[in-house]
Amino acid sequence: MTGIFYDLNSYGHEQVSFFHDRETGLRAIIGIHSTVLGPSLGGCRMWRYNDEQEALRDVLRLSRGMTYKAALAGLNLGGGKAVIIGDSRQDKTDDLLKVFGRAVDSLGGRYITAEDVGMTVKDIDTIRTVTSHAVGGSNEGGSGDPSVMTAFGVFQGMKAALKSSGMAESLEGLKVAIQGVGNVGYHLASYLSAAGAELIITDIYPDQVEKVVQEFGADVVSPDQIYATNCDIFAPCAMGAILNQRTIPQLKCKIIAGSANNQLETEKDGFDLFNRGIVYAPDYAINSGGLINVAAELEGYNYKKVMDKVSKIHDTIGEVLDRSRREDIPPHEAADCLAEQRLDEARKEARRVGKSELRSEYLTKLNCATAVN
Ligand code: NAD
Numbered sequence: 001m002t003g004i005f006y007d008l009n010s011y012g013h014e015q016v017s018f019f020h021d022r023e024t025g026l027r028a029i030i031g032i033h034s035t036v037l038g039p040s041l042g043g044c045r046m047w048r049y050n051d052e053q054e055a056l057r058d059v060l061r062l063s064r065g066m067t068y069k070a071a072l073a074g075l076n077l078g079g080g081k082a083v084i085i086g087d088s089r090q091d092k093t094d095d096l097l098k099v100f101g102r103a104v105d106s107l108g109g110r111y112i113t114a115e116d117v118g119m120t121v122k123d124i125d126t127i128r129t130v131t132s133h134a135v136g137g138s139n140e141g142g143s144g145d146p147s148v149m150t151a152f153g154v155f156q157g158m159k160a161a162l163k164s165s166g167m168a169e170s171l172e173g174l175k176v177a178i179q180g181v182g183n184v185g186y187h188l189a190s191y192l193s194a195a196g197a198e199l200i201i202t203d204i205y206p207d208q209v210e211k212v213v214q215e216f217g218a219d220v221v222s223p224d225q226i227y228a229t230n231c232d233i234f235a236p237c238a239m240g241a242i243l244n245q246r247t248i249p250q251l252k253c254k255i256i257a258g259s260a261n262n263q264l265e266t267e268k269d270g271f272d273l274f275n276r277g278i279v280y281a282p283d284y285a286i287n288s289g290g291l292i293n294v295a296a297e298l299e300g301y302n303y304k305k306v307m308d309k310v311s312k313i314h315d316t317i318g319e320v321l322d323r324s325r326r327e328d329i330p331p332h333e334a335a336d337c338l339a340e341q342r343l344d345e346a347r348k349e350a351r352r353v354g355k356s357e358l359r360s361e362y363l364t365k366l367n368c369a370t371a372v373n
Pocket of ligand 1: 115116117118146147148150179180181182183184185202203204205208223237238239240259260261287288290291
């Protein structure tokens, strides 16, 4: 069987909405996977998808990942995500962003948007002129660019994976290969360089590569060479589905720890890494720093509290890898088990009090905390 409802059923989505605007050329899809823990929150990605099917698949996978990410990070938020089909360097205009913002607004707070690939703090500011359901802007109380916290969380998780694998006491002198030195990859390079790691980097945009080489020093390889690069740790910080049957046999790393969402193309790839003895820090468990950062806006942003919470990614990755070892299951399964446990408790509670009551309580809070000035 195929079709949209078949996909929604297999991923377990509540809602998927398509938005189109003839004048600006907007083609956007918003996926709300779950609002069991609260309103769905997740970034908006603008990308040159090859076709609509690819964009739909991306939004379904990304929004489901956000449900698990929020659950594991202990946040009272659900999972949602948006994609805009287009080239962010060529097709993005203020008018297009405003039409997208109105689309977000029409969902009445069931979905809150933020930055993802191809979107900036300035874009969020533009979106916020038409909806309050956007976080990560530069407005008063806004948390700004989430990628610094995402990188800090990945850095913490990487250290936990290192400790758990017994490979080394610190990152000093270790070779770390970063795929994609955009927002997160750049900040991760900065943390790693300060910790004494040797960097090997790649990106499809030469200007991004040059910036990291100039500021931190790094060896550069082409996008195709990154998988077979000799390194201790591989940090995927670009797009998803890059761990697959074509790339895994090339890997020479012992640990995979990076920010990209949906790194495994299929579940089978997670088993393959496990059987090869490569320690994989599950994407949504290690990259929740940005979500924690933007979510803090909903309660009144406090930098110290955010840093404390993001630092705990170290313990979360430790717990996931411990469970993986104890139960002899791949880390991605161990993370799913932990996230599902929390969701299960929330589902039971929602049934007990009546789901709509639970949801409206979150929405009431959200509406006062994010009202547009
Ligand atoms: P970004 O667009 O700023 O950076 C991505 C970089 O990857 C770009 O420089 C791009 O040119 C490069 N790239 C794309 N395809 C590539 C390829 N095949 N080979 C090499 N480089 C390639 O995005 P970002 O905000 O840094 O996010 C990176 C990843 O982390 C994404 O998967 C995103 O979903 C995820 N993530 C980001 C955040 C955040 O706070 N920004 C939070 C959680 C997860």
